[in-house]
Amino acid sequence: MRLMGYREGHDRWIGAVDEAGRVTPIATTAEFYRNPATLLEQARRTPAAPITLPDQTYLVPPVPQSAKVLCVGLNYRGHAEEANEKVPDYPTVFGRWESTLICDGVTMPVPASEPGLDWEGELAVIIGETLVDVSEEEALSGVLGFTCFNDVSARRRQFDTTQWTLGKNPDRSGPIGPAVVTADEWGGPDGWTDRKVITRVNGEVVQSGNTSEMIFSVGRILSYISQTTTLRPGDVIATGTPAGVGFVRTPPRFLTPGDVVEVEIDGIGTLRNPVVGAAGRP
Template structure:
């Protein structure tokens, strides 16, 4: 099942994607957030399945605006050096323990929304990644039990500003610029696919830059959940981006950084496509305000 956040007729809603249509979930069926829905999914899913079978009302996908399925995850965690081919292209040693970092939740942006190249750097890079979404509160779970904590999977572009990434050993600054966490286009529930055998491709414009399969993950989804939950409680709606494969722009000769006018598209088998244009950050993007600027 594909679960989406979207707007239609100026109203934000949750829905179920079936082919080229979205079936809105009525508030009489469920009225909470996507994180709430994921937490209650086992109870609500039979009702949603019945809704798919009986729904009279649906919306064409091209008439809706898809939103990031989890707009403000409490935890947005990235994994570095998690494909052998990416480790090889960096010239580093294969890690014996996951390389983990935070992406600030303010970086999350929607499918087809702009990725802004910041005015303070032109070293803007893409990283196509499978991301898992937590559906249950969990702490100290084993690898064997970890699948029960995962509600589903989505696509993340772990956009990176390379010079700012290396300014800090934690990588967080270079991973957290506004608009540098595209996510979507929806969440595919965990019972619908095997996360460890999915083809992954990334294009910049019409050029294929990345191509691998999630079976090449060094630390798989369940191992990552077990590791992280040994430290902190994972909560419904937390997002873990599992790392990128080889083909990143920083390792190309000449460098293959994204520039204004480009479009980056990530496709993961069984999930779909996440595509975003690249624009230059507006010069006026500076403010102190009681409310965020739109």
């Protein structure tokens, strides 16, 4: 099943989306993430009547507003090498705010303090069960599904200090989507293990990697995080980016107003976002 988030009035909803773009409502986002497995099974047995959204402005991130968004840095050897960093002994985990998440088609503003933004195409995992102190095998059983993510970064602020938080949380810098593919549609929670991750800027391929190149597997990442902080349904784990980011190039290359960046992953689709100037910030 392919899931998406949309708004109806003041409520955020989760629905199943088909190839024609029709959405079958499942439940409000808050209701859905209280018991995803049961509601998915009900939706499969007795689907509601499909609806057609008027346009993309009705889309919302497919996770609750309370979601933790945790990202893993330096999780591909090629990326660690191009950044002149040693291969980490443990997952390098940092946080994003849910408020930075945006959907397919939404513009990303470049902060006035930055020469541009950097791209990081990634596979993201959506949690479907509460995970506390779990093994790697148990962690995989708690995966709801997978989606594309772009961990867009403000490098000047990121590298001002040893703390990455500000550089990883510019306004509207976390594209996610275009849909969440449930784990069963990928053949189970191990379906992530051989998926191409491609990033394009204005149609040019700037990153081309494969999830098989990850240093830490999805199970390892989730297990490691769960030993310190509880993962709950709707939390997002971005699993790292392959080689090819902009700041390591000579000269550095960044996303500037007028650019369009895309992240494509086998079996999920393409996440596409235009870049605008600082005047486009909220």
